[in-house]
Amino acid sequence: MPGMIEVxxxxxSYGEHRGVxxxxxxxxxxxVFGFLxxxxxxxxxxxxxxxxxxxxxxxxxxxGSLDCWRDSFPIKRLxxxxxxxxxxxxxxxxxxxxxxxxxxxxxxxxxFLRRLIEQLELDPSRKFREYSHxxxxxxxxxxxxxxxxxxxVLDEPTQGLDPLNQAEFDHxxxxxxxxxxxxFLSSHILNEVERLCSRVxxxxxxxxxxxxxxxxxxxxxxxxMEIVFADPVGVEEFGxxxxxxxxxxxxxxxxxxxxxxxxxxxxxxxxxxxxxxxAFKEPNLEAVFLSYYADKTTAAVPEIxxxxxxAFTLQPAKPPGSHxxxxx
Amino acid sequence: MRIKSSEVGGLLxxxxxxxxxSVYLKTLRDTRVPTLAWGIGLGxxxxxxxxxxxxxxxxxxxxxxxxxxxPAFAWWADPVAITTPGGYVTWxxxxxxxxxxxxxxxxxxxxxxxxxxxQGTLEMLMAAxxxxxxxxxxxAIGLGTALVVIGGLxxxxxxxxxxxxxxxxxxxxxxxxxxxxxxxxxxxxxxxLFLSQLTLERGTAAGLAGLLLGISFLLxxxxxxxxxxxxxxxASTIYYFGLNKPLLPxxxxxxxxxxxxxxxxxxxxxxxxxxxxxxxxxxxxxxAQARTVSELVKPAAYPRTLPRLWPYRSFWxxxxxxxxxxxxxxxxxxxxxxxxxxxATLSGSAGAGHVSLVLSMLPILFAIFAVTQVSRWAxxxxxxRLELLLTAPVxxxxxxxxxxxxxxxxxxxxGIFTLAGLGIAAQLAGLGLPWDNLAxxxxxxxxATLLVGSIGFLLTAWLRPGTAIGILIxxxxxxxxxxxxxxxxDWPEFVAxxxxxxxxxxxxxxxxxLTAMARLVVLAGIALALASFRFSRKDxx
Numbered sequence: 001m002p003g004m005i006e007v008x009x010x011x012x013s014y015g016e017h018r019g020v021x022x023x024x025x026x027x028x029x030x031x032v033f034g035f036l037x038x039x040x041x042x043x044x045x046x047x048x049x050x051x052x053x054x055x056x057x058x059x060x061x062x063x064g065s066l067d068c069w070r071d072s073f074p075i076k077r078l079x080x081x082x083x084x085x086x087x088x089x090x091x092x093x094x095x096x097x098x099x100x101x102x103x104x105x106x107x108x109x110x111x112f113l114r115r116l117i118e119q120l121e122l123d124p125s126r127k128f129r130e131y132s133h134x135x136x137x138x139x140x141x142x143x144x145x146x147x148x149x150x151x152x153v154l155d156e157p158t159q160g161l162d163p164l165n166q167a168e169f170d171h172x173x174x175x176x177x178x179x180x181x182x183x184f185l186s187s188h189i190l191n192e193v194e195r196l197c198s199r200v201x202x203x204x205x206x207x208x209x210x211x212x213x214x215x216x217x218x219x220x221x222x223x224x225m226e227i228v229f230a231d232p233v234g235v236e237e238f239g240x241x242x243x244x245x246x247x248x249x250x251x252x253x254x255x256x257x258x259x260x261x262x263x264x265x266x267x268x269x270x271x272x273x274x275x276x277x278x279a280f281k282e283p284n285l286e287a288v289f290l291s292y293y294a295d296k297t298t299a300a301v302p303e304i305x306x307x308x309x310x311a312f313t314l315q316p317a318k319p320p321g322s323h324x325x326x327x328x
Numbered sequence: 329m330r331i332k333s334s335e336v337g338g339l340l341x342x343x344x345x346x347x348x349x350s351v352y353l354k355t356l357r358d359t360r361v362p363t364l365a366w367g368i369g370l371g372x373x374x375x376x377x378x379x380x381x382x383x384x385x386x387x388x389x390x391x392x393x394x395x396x397x398x399p400a401f402a403w404w405a406d407p408v409a410i411t412t413p414g415g416y417v418t419w420x421x422x423x424x425x426x427x428x429x430x431x432x433x434x435x436x437x438x439x440x441x442x443x444x445x446x447q448g449t450l451e452m453l454m455a456a457x458x459x460x461x462x463x464x465x466x467x468a469i470g471l472g473t474a475l476v477v478i479g480g481l482x483x484x485x486x487x488x489x490x491x492x493x494x495x496x497x498x499x500x501x502x503x504x505x506x507x508x509x510x511x512x513x514x515x516x517x518x519x520x521l522f523l524s525q526l527t528l529e530r531g532t533a534a535g536l537a538g539l540l541l542g543i544s545f546l547l548x549x550x551x552x553x554x555x556x557x558x559x560x561x562x563a564s565t566i567y568y569f570g571l572n573k574p575l576l577p578x579x580x581x582x583x584x585x586x587x588x589x590x591x592x593x594x595x596x597x598x599x600x601x602x603x604x605x606x607x608x609x610x611x612x613x614x615x616a617q618a619r620t621v622s623e624l625v626k627p628a629a630y631p632r633t634l635p636r637l638w639p640y641r642s643f644w645x646x647x648x649x650x651x652x653x654x655x656x657x658x659x660x661x662x663x664x665x666x667x668x669x670x671x672a673t674l675s676g677s678a679g680a681g682h683v684s685l686v687l688s689m690l691p692i693l694f695a696i697f698a699v700t701q702v703s704r705w706a707x708x709x710x711x712x713r714l715e716l717l718l719t720a721p722v723x724x725x726x727x728x729x730x731x732x733x734x735x736x737x738x739x740x741x742x743g744i745f746t747l748a749g750l751g752i753a754a755q756l757a758g759l760g761l762p763w764d765n766l767a768x769x770x771x772x773x774x775x776a777t778l779l780v781g782s783i784g785f786l787l788t789a790w791l792r793p794g795t796a797i798g799i800l801i802x803x804x805x806x807x808x809x810x811x812x813x814x815x816x817x818d819w820p821e822f823v824a825x826x827x828x829x830x831x832x833x834x835x836x837x838x839x840x841x842l843t844a845m846a847r848l849v850v851l852a853g854i855a856l857a858l859a860s861f862r863f864s865r866k867d868x869x
Contacts, residue, residue: 048609051454051455052454053451053454053608053609053610054608054609054610055606055607055608072459072460073457073458073459073460073462074457076455076456076457076458077457079455081452081455083448083451083452083455085448086448086452087447087448087449087451087452088449088452089358089449090710091792096344096348099344099345099348100348100354101452101456103348103349103350104350104351104453104456104457104458105456105457106457140452143452
């Protein structure tokens, strides 16, 4: 079955500046797909290639089986687009802008459009140049959603939105997902990606480093565990267990552990003692993201389930049992 | 139910609903104010000039004086049947009718695609389901329509003027004059549109097109007055514009000239469209074409910049002033080189008698350069450059005066280029012109042009860029015209002296007029102070 977005070997170079190199991925219909990466990694270049604004040096991108450069005109009927840096005619009101883009799309459902305006609490009578950054973003969001496109390409969609409007944006994406439509969402807000996306691609230094389901990524996570025992327990008893990356004694009978992956071995070993309390601090995707990007050195990649891709950067792996209190 | 879009929340008027239906109509909507202002202004100017011509034709002495004056102004336009109202208009303000709408057209042409691209508004438009070629031609046709409206309003001015002097022009002739003006302006609008596909900045394309407009005028002027150089006229669009003289009795329509203009228009439009549909948004078109050739060998890349002539890059970023200089030096260099080379070529080949001819054209060239630089400053606000500058610890007045300071240096450099061109030519041709008078001729224009610039800065402190630049061009055109039409209307001398041409005087004969220069500098200073005062209190939107 063809994907909604199919990208194969896509490359764009700007000379001394990197663009994107050899991107390959597929977004299925009905999927909310996250696109993550640090600043300058190539996220916006990839999106502009999808939108037919840039011509690739190599490879191709297809949306709905149409080539993004050659067939950019029919493709745009399928897309609702919100760029990362939104600029619209400063002398038009929000209402005029929405009317203009609705006309260019051959008309939209006015009831739905009004609902969107009310939902995001936009005042369409003000000129675009008078809007705050958040309100400008709302105009962009409404024009992207208003024609109910099969695919939404959203670059940093909620930057500048207040929490209430971010929640409204979440509702809109949920509606799109419920309709079986597709969303390609580039974001720095990892909680947003974690909440909304089913899969996420990581891009770094112009290359795709990993594609993973959010669920699997969350399985590949470092949890902090704090266990309080009724009696003193040695650090070394837990340090050598599978998945344990660090152990620290916080007091008599009180340990804090960092565990990657499942905690089965730790729980079973703890059960051999009298446990007074057991607490977890759940990491979010942000912690996973930071573990991908914080360390510049390339290290061995832990084996986790997912699509095989190139090696990515992670904190150096440590042999089992090599952890010490000093590590933590 | 999917219904046709009509309005959002009942907020839009009927006109908005109609004018926002397509890119073409939106382009017309965006240009409606300058279109009407230019059309009505130029139409009124033509009507006024017809009246002035009629006054001249009613007096035998005035006619004789006019005929005596004609040879001295042969460089300006063809002095044909100048004692008739139609001939008087064609001679006195014909070149303005070619230059001023073309100046507006080239500014609008460079803004149409590249300007919107720089502002970031094009990206959203290109996300709409419109093909690139469709988008391009709707915008181009929108601009063309605006020029036809301007031409139509000028035709209306001719008809009204004819009725006022009770010597009405045939409707076809009035319309042909308007069409001729619109066609010539459209060539430069299309040229700027074409050049803007090859440059990264709107201002660069506008500057180059403005330079070519100035050169076109010079070539026609020199070719007309220097018989040995008559063939130069064929390279001038103004020559083809001037071949049609519909306001003169007995002149047949020159279809060939109109076809030349139409051909140039088609070449530039098709070339610009061809580049636009193939290039990356945000990149110059020549990169895309270079890639087409080279991509079989290896993936191409954007060349970052042209080879650097000035290695000390940090110097340019040491202050707002040096940054302004950096933005100005490139157009200054090319304008200076072109002006200097033309001055040298024409003065050297034409002899001493024609050095004054070259000098008579300089106020127009300097003024066009000043307009392009004011335009660069004006558009720094919508393009976001100004906001960035003002987020640094820079006084607003310092930002404005830095830009003005860079303009001052640029004009002095143009003066040096001009002096070098004139001086070298005078030496080689053995004309024996004194260097101090040549210096007065070359630098005497700086104060008058500074006044033009400071008025431009003042207007941009209040008004939106398009409106401010439009008004500046109209003021400039009106003040230049005063120098020619004013005396015929018996207006007071001080009114005629509002013209930069009149202020420039005869420096080759009289040397520096320090009093006049000081007066202009003081006026420029006052305008700049007002601009700074207003700019310091302006909302940056």
